[in-house]
Amino acid sequence: MKRKEIESRIKAEAIKEIPDVISRINLENINIEPKKKFVSNFNFARSLKVALTSLVLIFAVIFLINHFDTTGTSTATPLTNDVEILGFQIVSGATLLAEEELVELSNQVDYNIESLSQTYLSEDSLAIEDYFLEIDPIISLMEKILNQEGSANYQIVESDKDEFEYAINYITSDLSKEELIFKIYYNENPLNGIVEFNDMVYDFTIENNLIKVTNSDGDYLTIDNQSDTLQQKFNFSYYKDNSLVQSDLIEIFKVNQALEVKSTSQRNQVIIKLQLQRKYNTNLDELEVDYEIITDKQSKQGNMNVNLEFVQAENRYRYRYTVSGDGEFERPRGPQENPGNNNPGRFN
Amino acid sequence: MKIDFDDYIDLLIKKDNEAFEFVYENTKKGVFSMIISIVKNKAVTEDLMQDTYIKMIEKIHTYKRGRNFNAWLIQIAKNNALDYYRKHKRETIYDPQEQDYYHKDLKTDPVTYTVLDLVKPLDDLEKQIVLLRAVSEMKFKDIAKIVDRPLGTVLWLYNKAIKTLQEYLKVEVEK
Numbered sequence: 232m233k234r235k236e237i238e239s240r241i242k243a244e245a246i247k248e249i250p251d252v253i254s255r256i257n258l259e260n261i262n263i264e265p266k267k268k269f270v271s272n273f274n275f276a277r278s279l280k281v282a283l284t285s286l287v288l289i290f291a292v293i294f295l296i297n298h299f300d301t302t303g304t305s306t307a308t309p310l311t312n313d314v315e316i317l318g319f320q321i322v323s324g325a326t327l328l329a330e331e332e333l334v335e336l337s338n339q340v341d342y343n344i345e346s347l348s349q350t351y352l353s354e355d356s357l358a359i360e361d362y363f364l365e366i367d368p369i370i371s372l373m374e375k376i377l378n379q380e381g382s383a384n385y386q387i388v389e390s391d392k393d394e395f396e397y398a399i400n401y402i403t404s405d406l407s408k409e410e411l412i413f414k415i416y417y418n419e420n421p422l423n424g425i426v427e428f429n430d431m432v433y434d435f436t437i438e439n440n441l442i443k444v445t446n447s448d449g450d451y452l453t454i455d456n457q458s459d460t461l462q463q464k465f466n467f468s469y470y471k472d473n474s475l476v477q478s479d480l481i482e483i484f485k486v487n488q489a490l491e492v493k494s495t496s497q498r499n500q501v502i503i504k505l506q507l508q509r510k511y512n513t514n515l516d517e518l519e520v521d522y523e524i525i526t527d528k529q530s531k532q533g534n535m536n537v538n539l540e541f542v543q544a545e546n547r548y549r550y551r552y553t554v555s556g557d558g559e560f561e562r563p564r565g566p567q568e569n570p571g572n573n574n575p576g577r578f579n
Numbered sequence: 580m581k582i583d584f585d586d587y588i589d590l591l592i593k594k595d596n597e598a599f600e601f602v603y604e605n606t607k608k609g610v611f612s613m614i615i616s617i618v619k620n621k622a623v624t625e626d627l628m629q630d631t632y633i634k635m636i637e638k639i640h641t642y643k644r645g646r647n648f649n650a651w652l653i654q655i656a657k658n659n660a661l662d663y664y665r666k667h668k669r670e671t672i673y674d675p676q677e678q679d680y681y682h683k684d685l686k687t688d689p690v691t692y693t694v695l696d697l698v699k700p701l702d703d704l705e706k707q708i709v710l711l712r713a714v715s716e717m718k719f720k721d722i723a724k725i726v727d728r729p730l731g732t733v734l735w736l737y738n739k740a741i742k743t744l745q746e747y748l749k750v751e752v753e754k
């Protein structure tokens with residue numbers, strides 16, 4: 232039975248069984264809770280203190296940026312040959328398509344009804360936690376691509392699929408140092424193939440330097456290599472129902488033999504800029520992230536660290552975002568949250 | 580055509596019956612799907628559906644215009660169903676024959692929905708995702724927000740659930 236047939240059967244059965252409760256509801260008997268008013272807790276002394284502290288920090292950051300800009304950056308492009316560049320693009324495209332399908336940035340919904348009534352004060356301020364759903368996929372992607380100290384790790388292997396002539400294994404490691412293998416199979420004439428990762432399979436085609444990665448629903452992501460001799464950058468555009476939904480510009484740098492990535496995501500009127508670098512530790516690695524969120528009315532910038540945290544009881548990893556000035560936040564890690572296998576964990 | 584529920588908010592605040600009927604007819608599939616993925620009993624589902632729409636009106640001022648009204652409403656339904664589940668958790672008993680948990684009161688009234696037989700081999704989260712997608716035709720990104728999981732996980736679980744159902748329904752047909 233095909234997927235569409237299963238969906239149709241479930242839908243038809245459900246529609247027959249939906250109870251009619253509207254006749255049991257009398258609107259006149261319902262008391263609408265009054266609208267909560269905005270309450271300002273402005274404290275002049277505290278604000279002055281924050282402003283002065285911020286000023287000192289800004290000067291310190293400017294000094295540090297100027298200092299490291301002249302000493303750390305190398306002009307060498309990080310991806311050195313066609314296989315690395317192809318692998319990077321296809322792996323990133325497949326990961327973004329799977330992880331992200333680029334969530335609607337400006338359509339934020341606060342789903343927790345209890346907190347809605349309790350934290351109504353946040354209407355006029357930009358809270359980073361409102362944008363985690365959009366940041367998570369980029370973090371997940373960076374776990375996979377920000378792991379080479381110099382060059383990408385790949386193996387050209389013999390294809391074990393009759394329909395494809397060539398195969399490349401693109402090998403990365405996540406923050407828990409678990410090895411991840413993306414298997415890319417392709418033909419040269421015409422240039423097309425598939426990328427396999429866990430149970431996910433995506434088709435890709437390459438035409439006029441434009442890579443197109445497509446999922447089973449027919450939605451796709453195009454990757455335009457806009458690199459020049461000095462700078463490697465790739466523009467990822469996500470199309471849903473053949474309409475452009477979101478674009479991401481990803482620029483890769485090599486700083487002190489390590490990769491650094493700048494990501495700029497744009498959707499509707501919201502822009503999220505991230506600059507990420509991986510910090511290597513003995514046990515679990517972490518990501519150091521500078522962020523900037525820009526909406527049509529507000530903007531916010533800062534930095535955060537993203538660590539992995541193992542939840543013993545649930546046998547899975549989750550992210551812990553430590554956001555400067557905003558505290559710590561736990562986030563689900565996505566399809567690779569279980570150690571030792573690549574299956575998603577279960578809810579409680 | 581996409582419905583903009585924001586056009587109906589002021590009318591709902593005025594308790595306009597026609598607007599309420601319109602909103603009800605266009606959201607009941609999602610609300611029903613969410614509730615039966617958590618609570619299996621017919622009588623309880625009907626009560627929770629009623630309660631969801633009453634709370635929708637009571638808390639209409641907490642909805643922020645420009646956001647996803649349908650997802651907001653389904654979250655109310657989810658919270659209602661989970662609250663019910665938590666309140667009655669201590670009263671559940673395990674039935675080894677059925678390999679499932681039943682609420683004591685419901686043990687004598689095991690009337691449930693046929694659609695749940697179709698998704699029987701799935702766990703609760705998979706049921707939620709499949710029902711919201713198949714019955715309510717919600718976008719995966721909206722489902723991801725409701726179940727608070729990354730989109731990739733939801734897509735992965737959905738594909739896995741469909742494969743499970745393909746096998747399950749094949750066996751059922753053969754029987």
